[in-house]
Ligand SMILES: CSC[C@H]1O[C@@H](n2cnc3c(O)ncnc32)[C@H](O)[C@@H]1O
């Protein structure tokens with residue numbers, strides 16, 4: 001057996017206690033073997049965690065990774081006009097090579113800011129899967145379906161593509177899983193949703209969908225169908241355990257209960273919700289009802305970065321504002337959402353430092369001015385740390401970043417290619 005020891009640090013345990021211990025990893029199995037003082041000293045490879053906290057790798061439960069190419073392209077607009085006037089026209093010009101380059105940039109950013117797994121909904125997902133394999137991350141991937149504005153043939157072809165990706169891409173690596181990913185309850189017609197969801201059940205893949213993000217998305221469902229959007233979702237076969245719904249901002253009490261009863265998860269995207277002025281998700285009410293809640297950045301065009309430490313802070317802050325209660329969404333709740341909550345929501349291993357768990361870990365330096373003194377490391381994770389405090393990143397037992405150097409990707413060439421492709425993409429979009 002070949003081992004990795006993460007030594008001399010503090011370790012964040014699943015119950016949010018922090019203790020001084022080493023973490024010993026089986027590199028081949030990609031599994032945590034033991035968490036105990038001094039257990040890592042004789043490991044084959046060592047990572048220094050002195051003056052640092054060993055935490056689970058963060059899990060980004062909702063993103064569109066290749067949207068890094070559109071970072072800063074269209075700011076300061078609400079969702080509907082942002083999508084229709086800027087984002088969708090630009091996305092129409094994307095090539096598979098652009099998507100690979102944008103995803104590679106996203107992978108670089110995620111590894112550097114302590115994310116070890118993500119859920120993606122986008123296009124050219126076989127190329128996204130190749131980048132996941134190359135970078136060493138874990139992911140659940142899905143081809144996003146939109147049927148509004150398409151003729152029947154094109155709409156069915158989009159549904160078929162999502163199902164084919166869900167079926168075929170999951171075999172490419174142990175670190176890659178898939179989902180059926182209709183874009184939203186209003187941008188995919190009812191017959192396509194019903195059929196796609198039923199076929200996803202046959203394939204045994206979950207559904208990842210945007211839901212209840214803005215009032216403009218909720219009101220038409222209520223007016224036309226006389227039910228709340230998540231009641232409609234249930235009618236078309238959604239909300240099975242394993243399904244996860246991005247945003248869940250505008251929910252009524254019935255919908256919160258539906259999520260709790262069915263076991264479907266909500267993915268909170270606080271920065272995107274604030275930037276697009278979509279609203280404040282009722283996160284404390286979801287947690288109180290027993291709903292599993294994960295945390296996502298959404299795409300880099302509505303955030304504008306993929307640093308989940310920002311979401312941790314935003315989730316804790318906006319959670320209090322939404323509840324009118326400073327004790328709502330406490331630091332430990334936010335950290336749980338970004339780790340075990342997200343991992344469980346998207347159905348990937350990770351999110352916990354304990355024997356038998358996936359060896360997806362980060363080492364966060366606590367030796368910076370903005371993290372001094374250390375009264376409570378969990379508080380620092382939620383409120384004061386940033387992605388650049390991450391010293392090492394490990395996924396599946398493999399070191400992806402050591403002392404801030406990303407090992408599997410060549411950062412300068414990843415950045416250069418993304419820069420070049422982003423400029424050409426925008427040029428094409430603006431002359432189309
Ligand atoms: C069809 S692939 C996914 C699709 O979703 C778009 N998108 C990005 N951010 C959001 C958001 O916050 N709500 C809804 N849709 C979003 C993305 O640009 C792709 O077109």
Ligand SMILES: [Zn+2]
Pocket residue numbers: 062063064210246298299
């Ligand atoms: Zn999204």
